[in-house]
Amino acid sequence: MTNNVEQEIISIIADVSGFDKDEITPEKNIVQDLEVDSIKAIEITVAIEKKFKVSIRDEDVPKIVSVKQAVELVERLLSKVH
Amino acid sequence: MPQPHGKNYDVIIIGAGISGLVCGCYLAKGGMKVLLAEQHFKPGGYCTAFKRGGFTFDAAAHCFGGYRKNGVTKKIFKDLGIERRLKIKKNDPSDTVITPDYRISYWADIDKTIEEFNNFFPQEANNVKKFFSFLLNPDPSSFSRMRHGTFKDLLDQYFANETLKTLLSAPLLGLGGLPPALMSAFIGAKLFSEFLLDGGYHPVGGMQALPNALAERFKELGGELLLSCPIKKIKVEDNEVRGVIFKNGGFASAPFVVSNCDARQTFLKLLGSKMIEKEFYLKLKSMTPSISNFIVYLGLDGYFKSLSKPGTTICSFQHYDLNRAYRSIREANMERYGGYMYYVSQDIPTVLAIIPAPYKNRSYWKNNKRQFLNSFIDRLEQYSIPGLKKHIIYKDAATPQTLHRYTANYRGASFGWAGTPSQLALSDFKKPSFVKGLYLTGHWTTHGLGISGVVYVGHDIAQMILRKRRNVINPD
Numbered sequence: 001m002t003n004n005v006e007q008e009i010i011s012i013i014a015d016v017s018g019f020d021k022d023e024i025t026p027e028k029n030i031v032q033d034l035e036v037d038s039i040k041a042i043e044i045t046v047a048i049e050k051k052f053k054v055s056i057r058d059e060d061v062p063k064i065v066s067v068k069q070a071v072e073l074v075e076r077l078l079s080k081v082h
Numbered sequence: 083m084p085q086p087h088g089k090n091y092d093v094i095i096i097g098a099g100i101s102g103l104v105c106g107c108y109l110a111k112g113g114m115k116v117l118l119a120e121q122h123f124k125p126g127g128y129c130t131a132f133k134r135g136g137f138t139f140d141a142a143a144h145c146f147g148g149y150r151k152n153g154v155t156k157k158i159f160k161d162l163g164i165e166r167r168l169k170i171k172k173n174d175p176s177d178t179v180i181t182p183d184y185r186i187s188y189w190a191d192i193d194k195t196i197e198e199f200n201n202f203f204p205q206e207a208n209n210v211k212k213f214f215s216f217l218l219n220p221d222p223s224s225f226s227r228m229r230h231g232t233f234k235d236l237l238d239q240y241f242a243n244e245t246l247k248t249l250l251s252a253p254l255l256g257l258g259g260l261p262p263a264l265m266s267a268f269i270g271a272k273l274f275s276e277f278l279l280d281g282g283y284h285p286v287g288g289m290q291a292l293p294n295a296l297a298e299r300f301k302e303l304g305g306e307l308l309l310s311c312p313i314k315k316i317k318v319e320d321n322e323v324r325g326v327i328f329k330n331g332g333f334a335s336a337p338f339v340v341s342n343c344d345a346r347q348t349f350l351k352l353l354g355s356k357m358i359e360k361e362f363y364l365k366l367k368s369m370t371p372s373i374s375n376f377i378v379y380l381g382l383d384g385y386f387k388s389l390s391k392p393g394t395t396i397c398s399f400q401h402y403d404l405n406r407a408y409r410s411i412r413e414a415n416m417e418r419y420g421g422y423m424y425y426v427s428q429d430i431p432t433v434l435a436i437i438p439a440p441y442k443n444r445s446y447w448k449n450n451k452r453q454f455l456n457s458f459i460d461r462l463e464q465y466s467i468p469g470l471k472k473h474i475i476y477k478d479a480a481t482p483q484t485l486h487r488y489t490a491n492y493r494g495a496s497f498g499w500a501g502t503p504s505q506l507a508l509s510d511f512k513k514p515s516f517v518k519g520l521y522l523t524g525h526w527t528t529h530g531l532g533i534s535g536v537v538y539v540g541h542d543i544a545q546m547i548l549r550k551r552r553n554v555i556n557p558d
Contacts, residue, residue, distance in 0.1 A: 015509045018546025020553055035545075038222070039538075042229045042268065043507040062222030 006071045012047045026068035091117045097342030099127025101524035103296035104540030110303035112548040121312040126293030135476030137381035140289040147276035148534030149283045155534045167295045169286040173393035176282020180398045213240040217275040233270025234262035253397040256423040259373040261404040269501035276534045316352045323519030344492045345526035359516045374482030374494035376439035381476030382431040388468045392428040411438045441493040447481040455479040498525030
């Protein structure tokens with residue numbers, strides 16, 4: 001489960017940021033290491049919400065700093081759904 | 083048809099719109115061997131000019147935004163050394179919204195603009211100020227909220243007065259082709275901040291100067307630009323881009339292809355529907371393009387008193403029902419639409435006037451263009467420029483068919499995909515996952531609206547490709 005969520009999120013971040021999947025490791029800082037600006041952050045959020053059919057709270061979006069935090073947040077949301 | 087000098091390139095870009103040119107400049111600057119192929123005989127896409135009857139007219143785009151300090155257009159033009167090749171002026175006011183009861187201008191001094199709103203709507207005084215400062219400097223959580231909802235939802239958070247909300251939305255119907263209830267909050271906010279709060283920039287000599295300067299810079303950086311050079315196919319093998327096939331049958335290879343054409347044409351014609359994943363194909367087919375425009379070009383015998391201030395875009399509406407206006411576009415009913423945008427050029431006495439229009443087929447516009455043009459002039463004279471007709475020495479118009487013919491934008495769409503919430507920020511439209519090495523840039527990528535938008539995407543795509551290449555050269 002974790003692995004799948006992580007792989008999907010990495011794949012979304014790769015599409016949006018243009019970084020290769022193997023460059024995107026869980027501890028990477030999305031803004032600093034992966035050069036994601038505010039527009040791309042929206043793009044990633046929209047893609048994650050569509051992919052996992054979850055709704056991320058607006059105030060939680062700016063709190064996502066690392067890839068790992070994004071994965072943990074989605075896992076939390078998914079566990080609430082199921 | 084012109085022939086490319088080489089057979090092998092690092093990147094081939096199809097389409098020399100502003101986005102393709104910016105992307106090409108960055109790639110060439112990064113040391114890549116770039117071919118940029120454009121079907122038209124001049125660069126610019128919607129940002130071109132043409133000469134008729136002794137006048138030079140901007141074809142469609144007539145100004146740009148995002149040129150304040152740290153604005154996206156400013157940063158990129160400076161970075162590419164374009165800024166010092168052009169003399170860029172800001173119109174002040176950049177825009178004026180005029181209805182039967184109101185006249186509100188957007189000034190370079192934002193406090194002056196706020197004051198104008200306050201005079202008409204004193205009970206909302208603080209709200210206008212709050213709204214503008216949010217647009218120019220949004221807090222992260224509210225910024226992310228804009229991915230959902232419409233521009234109307236956003237306005238409802240700030241304002242109570244419905245007329246005020248209409249006045250704030252009216253220019254966006256012209257700039258983005260949607261009423262507030264249908265436009266994505268994010269798109270609306272972007273258009274508002276880039277075009278109204280920081281808009282009205284234009285190069286002296288007309289808009290063609292902009293693509294020309296970018297094209298010159300591109301060539302200086304070692305890029306190869308081929309005009310009048312349509313592309314027939316993007317060649318793909320084993321889900322990887324191999325190059326392009328020219329209309330005359332020639333082939334040039336490249337591991338990266340960037341399409342600055344419309345998305346449908348890129349996927350359905352240049353790539354071919356067999357190359358597309360089914361899920362994506364269905365999505366593509368279900369997407370809605372933005373509206374097109376009918377553009378009137380008038381050459382005048384001089385400047386006269388009833389003309390508006392040269393350079394300022396006038397957004398005129400004779401009523402306050404933007405939903406009604408939007409619904410009337412499909413019927414090509416100018417009277418029901420009840421509005422238009424126009425501006426008087428600063429360089430020579432010309433008027434460019436724009437009204438949203440439906441695509442319709444060639445014979446429709448052949449039969450109706452003249453009548454549509456003449457009633458548009460009647461309305462301009464009646465509501466905005468008394469005595470206009472006796473000063474006209476040249477008149478012509480571009481229909482949605484014309485826009486399609488020159489730029490190959492699907493159905494003459496003016497802004498790429500319609501900027502609705504459901505069509506916001508779809509990443510597979512700039513980098514489809516099923517073909518390696520293919521990128522899209524320009525307003526069909528779902529985030530680039532207007533010149534500042536497409537400049538941003540062009541730069542972004544170039545950075546993505548340069549990063550890929552670095553990884554190939556230095557795998558560690």
